[in-house]
Amino acid sequence: METKTPLFGKTLEELKAVTAELGLPKFAAKQVVDWLYKKEISSIDEMSNLSKKARELLNSNYVFGLSEPSTVKTSTDGTKKYLFTTQNDQFIETAMIPFKDRKTVCVSSQVGCKMGCLFCMTGKQGFQSQLTAGEIVNQIRNIPEWHDVTNIVYMGMGEPLDNLDVVLKSIEILTSEWGFAMSPRRITVSTIGITPGITRFMNECQAHLAISLHTPFHEERQQLMPVQIAYPLDQVIDEVRKYDFSGQRRVSFEYIVFGDLNDTPRHAQELVRLLSGINCRVNLIRFHPIPGTPLKATDETTLQEFKDMLNNKGVLTTIRASRGLDIYAACGLLSTKARVNKASE
Amino acid sequence: MHNTQPPAELFKTTLTRHDEISPDVFLIGFKREHDFQPGQAIKLGIDTENAPRIYSICSGPKDDELCVLFNIKHDGFLTPKLTTLKPGDSVYASAPYGTFLGTQDSAWWIATGTGIAPFHAMTAAGMADNKVLVHGVRHLDQFYFSERFASALGKNYHRCCSAEESTDTFSGRVTRFLSEQKNLPTDQRYYICGQATMAVETRDILIGKGIPFSNIITEIYF
Ligand SMILES: Cc1cc2nc3c(=O)[nH]c(=O)nc-3n(C[C@H](O)[C@H](O)[C@H](O)COP(=O)(O)OP(=O)(O)OC[C@H]3O[C@@H](n4cnc5c(N)ncnc54)[C@H](O)[C@@H]3O)c2cc1C
Ligand code: SF4
Numbered sequence: 001m002e003t004k005t006p007l008f009g010k011t012l013e014e015l016k017a018v019t020a021e022l023g024l025p026k027f028a029a030k031q032v033v034d035w036l037y038k039k040e041i042s043s044i045d046e047m048s049n050l051s052k053k054a055r056e057l058l059n060s061n062y063v064f065g066l067s068e069p070s071t072v073k074t075s076t077d078g079t080k081k082y083l084f085t086t087q088n089d090q091f092i093e094t095a096m097i098p099f100k101d102r103k104t105v106c107v108s109s110q111v112g113c114k115m116g117c118l119f120c121m122t123g124k125q126g127f128q129s130q131l132t133a134g135e136i137v138n139q140i141r142n143i144p145e146w147h148d149v150t151n152i153v154y155m156g157m158g159e160p161l162d163n164l165d166v167v168l169k170s171i172e173i174l175t176s177e178w179g180f181a182m183s184p185r186r187i188t189v190s191t192i193g194i195t196p197g198i199t200r201f202m203n204e205c206q207a208h209l210a211i212s213l214h215t216p217f218h219e220e221r222q223q224l225m226p227v228q229i230a231y232p233l234d235q236v237i238d239e240v241r242k243y244d245f246s247g248q249r250r251v252s253f254e255y256i257v258f259g260d261l262n263d264t265p266r267h268a269q270e271l272v273r274l275l276s277g278i279n280c281r282v283n284l285i286r287f288h289p290i291p292g293t294p295l296k297a298t299d300e301t302t303l304q305e306f307k308d309m310l311n312n313k314g315v316l317t318t319i320r321a322s323r324g325l326d327i328y329a330a331c332g333l334l335s336t337k338a339r340v341n342k343a344s345e
Numbered sequence: 346m347h348n349t350q351p352p353a354e355l356f357k358t359t360l361t362r363h364d365e366i367s368p369d370v371f372l373i374g375f376k377r378e379h380d381f382q383p384g385q386a387i388k389l390g391i392d393t394e395n396a397p398r399i400y401s402i403c404s405g406p407k408d409d410e411l412c413v414l415f416n417i418k419h420d421g422f423l424t425p426k427l428t429t430l431k432p433g434d435s436v437y438a439s440a441p442y443g444t445f446l447g448t449q450d451s452a453w454w455i456a457t458g459t460g461i462a463p464f465h466a467m468t469a470a471g472m473a474d475n476k477v478l479v480h481g482v483r484h485l486d487q488f489y490f491s492e493r494f495a496s497a498l499g500k501n502y503h504r505c506c507s508a509e510e511s512t513d514t515f516s517g518r519v520t521r522f523l524s525e526q527k528n529l530p531t532d533q534r535y536y537i538c539g540q541a542t543m544a545v546e547t548r549d550i551l552i553g554k555g556i557p558f559s560n561i562i563t564e565i566y567f
Contacts, residue, residue, distance in 0.1 A: 114541040114567035116548070118558060124549065126542025127567075162567065196396055222444060226544070226563040229445050230386070230399055292549055294558045 006065025009134020079324030110158025121332030161197030193236035268309035374412035381441030405469025460539025481519030
């Protein structure tokens with residue numbers, strides 16, 4: 001069966017090419033882009049200012065392209081986890097995290113991941129496929145809270161900089177005047193540190209950058225994150241130093257704190273040295289063990305002490321609140337469960 | 346002192362070798378300009394505009410040629426172009442770098458597909474004596490360099506083939522081979538190299554068998 005191409009996820013430029021190819025008037029692209037990103041419709045037939053002929057032509061080659069979440073889990077703390085099925089029948093997760101007056105959506109950028117971080121459930125799935133820009137933006141547009149979304153973080157399944165063209169395109173749709181017109185300062189992309197990707201990301205968009213650091217020591221990071229072999233942290237930090245973060249654009253470092261591993265004064269000292277002179281924040285994250293992991297969480301006292309050591313040395317450090325623990329909070333758990341269920345059907 | 350940091354600069358060099366050693370798998374080489382440690386990689390491109398890709402060095406540190414082994418990703422950017430080159434054509438390479446380094450200590454080497462490349466470099470450097478090598482492929486003609494491995498490692502060279510059978514080959518994936526092993530040493534290092542799914546599954550199996558994760562070094566061809 002021939003599958004039709006989704007319109008949702010196309011940029012204005014791409015829609016101009018689509019409408020030109022179909023022989024539609026020039027202004028049709030602007031009309032379509034408005035329907036896609038500024039109005040509350042979900043089918044081509046509802047694009048009421050397009051001629052009937054234009055709608056027929058679009059319908060014969062394209063679909064609107066929104067897809068509803070197939071499952072939602074709601075935590076006692078209000079966090080929601082949505083499961084979406086992709087065009088190739090695979091599963092991705094999206095989290096909606098309410099906190100005070102904010103609603104943050106955490107989107108996935110790939111199905112599975114190639115990077116194989118030791119602490120990550122998504123990494124255990126291996127790599128299955130890249131998401132399209134439409135599938136990324138759909139995770140925001142197609143959840144019930146989407147009108148109230150204040151922040152977007154690319155911290156779900158996958159390594160965003162391993163799907164960089166698509167991630168940049170999704171940010172273009174979210175931030176362009178013709179798109180959702182969001183401020184790029186409400187968007188953060190998190191990477192484990194793919195240096196050439198960081199260079200492009202910094203030059204081609206204005207969103208914030210977050211880097212998963214997890215330990216400042218090479219040998220240890222290589223054990224936790226195989227990417228360290230190809231793109232060592234020193235080089236990532238050198239790249240980050242090239243950019244100015246004293247204005248509105250921010251860089252932060254994510255640090256999952258593992259018990260008896262990366263929570264010592266030696267680690268804090270080395271972190272201070274490594275990050276010295278960078279205008280940044282460190283987010284400490286509690287580890288919530290995944291099945292079969294050899295890693296464990298640190299205790300609360302050590303976590304606080306670690307935070308204090310960094311703050312006392314001038315590195316702005318916070319502890320991220322754990323959310324949604326009762327609903328497969330670790331990214332990759334819910335989709336892994338869905339994969340297992342599908343395989344056993 | 347060997348470079349462990351990815352070099353920024355690519356230099357132009359001329360291919361001296363371009364062989365299809367198995368369907369869709371190529372061994373290409375050029376004059377070696379740098380010293381390196383077995384296990385290191387280079388960046389390789391066909392120009393300086395497009396992002397280079399990373400390849401493990403497959404040849405030995407004393408060889409005159411520096412070779413890499415790659416398989417075509419038909420929908421990829423670089424590999425389809427690399428396959429059309431011939432000796433005498435230009436490529437752009439970086440100096441060797443990386444920390445997936447072989448040592449003389451006893452260890453297990455575990456690879457799938459072209460993930461065998463760094464272990465071939467280590468073998469060429471005389472590091473195979475006290476190693477166990479497990480190589481997994483889909484088809485029997487993908488056991489690259491098997492004669493050299495058989496002679497260097499003898500019965501410590503284990504070939505696993507998932508899609509075809511042969512008397513001297515374990516039928517199944519590397520992961521099943523390892524799952525069936527009893528009493529894997531917990532005090533040796535395990536080097537895993539290849540694509541993500543196999544690497545992660547293998548790492549999980551080893552951890553499940555009591556190997557400390559600090560003894561596992563994983564190079565993923567992402
Ligand atoms: C440390 C390291 C060592 C390596 N060593 C080797 C080695 O020795 N031998 C070897 O063969 N490989 C090795 N690799 C892999 C190698 O670097 C390349 O990734 C590989 O050769 C593919 O390159 P390519 O340009 O042909 O494909 P790419 O263009 O990089 O694409 C790779 C795959 O991703 C898919 N893809 C790319 N872009 C998109 C997109 N936008 N949407 C959807 N899918 C997309 C493509 O379909 C393709 O299958 C290594 C990688 C690393 C990190
Ligand atoms: S932590 Fe991120 S980069 Fe690492 S395996 Fe998980 S999803 Fe991939």
